[in-house]
Amino acid sequence: RSILKTPLKQAATSHSVLTELQPDCQPLTTPPKPKEVFPVDPWTPTSNLKMLISAASPEIRSREQRRELSNNPGEVLQAKHCLQEHLSGDEYEKSQPSRKEKSLGLLCHKFLARYPDYPSTAENNYICLDEVAEELNVERRRIYDIVNVLESLHMVSRLAKNRYAWHGRHNLSKTLQALKKVGEENKYTQQIQMIKKREHEHEFDLDGENTKEMARSFGSYEHSEMSFVELPGMEFRAASVNSRKDKSLRVMSQKFVMLFLVSTPQIVSLEIAAKILIGEDQLEDLDKSKFKTKIRRLYDIANVLSSLELIKKVHVTEERGRKPAFKWTGPEVLPNIQGTKLETTSVTPPTSESIPFKEQCSKILFPLKGKQNFTRHPSLIKLVKSIENDRRKIQSAPTSLVKISASMYLFSKLFFNSHKVLNCLFIFCLFVVMLWVFLRKAKEMKTKLVRSASDCNLSSPEVVLKPEPAAGPQQLDLPQPLGVSPPSHGSVSPVILPQTHSGVSYAIYLHPSQAHTVTTYSPSFMLQPLPCANVTGVKSINSKLVNKITTEEGDNQTAASDPTKFLTTKERPTIKSETSSQQCLKRSQALQENHLPKRYRSDKESLDISLSFFPSGYLIPLAQCTHGNKAGFSNEEKAGLCSLQHTTYSSPIAGVIPMTASELKAVNVPAFHITPLNIMLSPTSIAAATVLSNSSLYSSNTSSAPNPSSPVLNFTLQHVGLIPAGVQVPANPVLQHVPISSQPENISHSSENMNLQEKVCKNILQFLDHGGLTGKYSAPCVPKEPQVPQTATENFFRTPGGPNTVPSLSANSDDTNTISQGTLYIPQRKLEVSED
DNA sequence: CGTTCCCGCCACCCG
């Protein structure tokens, strides 16, 4: 027994070990000096200072140390050594490297420091394990731990015994994509939900039947064997060494990563990860020791992943207490089905994925200059990066409206490098878009109601406001949509959401009355979620499990959201997730066919980029309000508000709007719910809109003077896919389009610009007219049939006063155009995440 | 105390 004991920290033990491993080392009494241990790391005055500071406060020290690790792993350590050497000269045992200094994470840092993130093919990127182990002064065993995890991410690959090839992060994004895909296939999301649910159901009961039960239910998911996820270009490793059966650590690592990529707040608690990893291969013995071991391994993996800055440690506080967890801090992984693109493992520069976007920006913004100028400009690099960041989020936005909005925001950021400057414009554009939606919808509803209920006179807006009859059972078997409380004309209260990742906050304006309604947890608000693939088929815990969030460090907090968490199994029939998406699609099409006798179907491809206009979305970036949220709402209120998000996506006018699964999934930009009649505008935005519309956008002046709306529009349209990238829409075709679009045939090819305008107009019109508001926008191919000029779109643009007049935005001037104040909302929090 | 996780035994390959 005693042999198995972990060696004591005492010098004697260590020395014996040391001598054993390194017989030719110094005499026993003089252990290696720090200088010998870390010959590479110079120690600087800075580190000295930090060391002194750290010495003053242990708390600061640890924090400081951790922070420092990411930049300069060796420094602090070195400093500490020096400190201890100075302070406690002969009393050496204290300076015996503490456990922390031998941590796998630190070791991994040192390891990573040896190799560039993005090695060029020219360099020799071979890793000799022996060498590394020696240089880092660790047993080889430890290097294996690191290398295995790196291998799971394809950052290294094994060449032969003792030899690895270093790839760095070149493959990372592809690997992550692959992992995400596999993770989805493995239904990890569901498994997580199930575990959470079980956990909740039998609170303290941890043994016996439940375990079996759990194992049994896991059985249904058991389709994943212990397989290592390979990358297309990477599997050519030396076959001789490749056949090791158990790649457990690698596989574990991959699965662990998958869990992050799949779950919606990208936070995974160790406990759940362990359970899933266990549950998969061995669904029987969920015994305690196995669990413990798994956890230990997960710590190992997590340490390496942390060093890679892919995850970071947090704490999730549930009602039961603090639980260790990790949060994904790596790159966003977008589904990105870029066909069978060939591997570009070597030559591609680090930000290969982002280059096209840069070019795009460059083209759009600086059509005359080469992209080089743009991309090379040092002052822009940072900006571009941050924009790319935002872009990723935008791409995962659930609705095209949000995409448009966000794109506009992006544009303003890119073009002016300022949130503030174009905020007004942004808001205005957003407003215009929403107005389209609203008017379109209103018109549609009106005609429909008139048609369907001919015996009633439905001209008054009050009637229109009622839930649409057809929206109920016929459509999605959802309960009758709740008529969101009719907005009064009170004031609105902004709520600042702490937004994920970028630190950009979005203000959501909340109408007081609704705020109240929502925060009281009124049962009537517990609506059904939309039965789309990502959500359905998931048994989930009820809202009782909602956790709260606290933050220990004020910055960079995440408003986590997990759509499935608020679903309740009992209240809703479970639908097979495989089919629900299609069902949604079918139904949405069926629904549209009610309105549109003739539809233009599109292939799957175009559906993906097409715009499903799910009514709503409204987010205003607020550059200045980063921390404003703290004062505002209590956690309960926030949680309460959250519950709205996943209620039925319905509106009094539109009824239930089907969404595709892709729109529901991976919502990093919060989804918003807004009803067309509840479009909310802050006074300033209305003002801005009015001003802008009067001055430029609606003027009949078609001069080519620089008009911000044009680039904005170009950018937005391109971004959203209405026009091809790189194509410019010269002026503001949309707002001037009426003659063109009403008689498309006649315009023909007068000029290229005209042509372009025409196309764009058509596209937009089509988009709006053909289901853009009800569900699907189908292919961009233009119908040959002449447009019936009685569309809402056109009505909007040729407002009562004529083509060039501004539609009245002031409330109550015209019932159909009235924009009343209301709400949309949705932050969602349920996890309390705290950092250390 | 609970959490974190280092340490190294030893079972497995493989040449």
Added chain:
DNA sequence: CGGGTGGCGGGAACG
């Protein structure tokens, strides 16, 4: 068989 791997779990360090 000898050496490279790496699963695994005890128990020390940490907080």
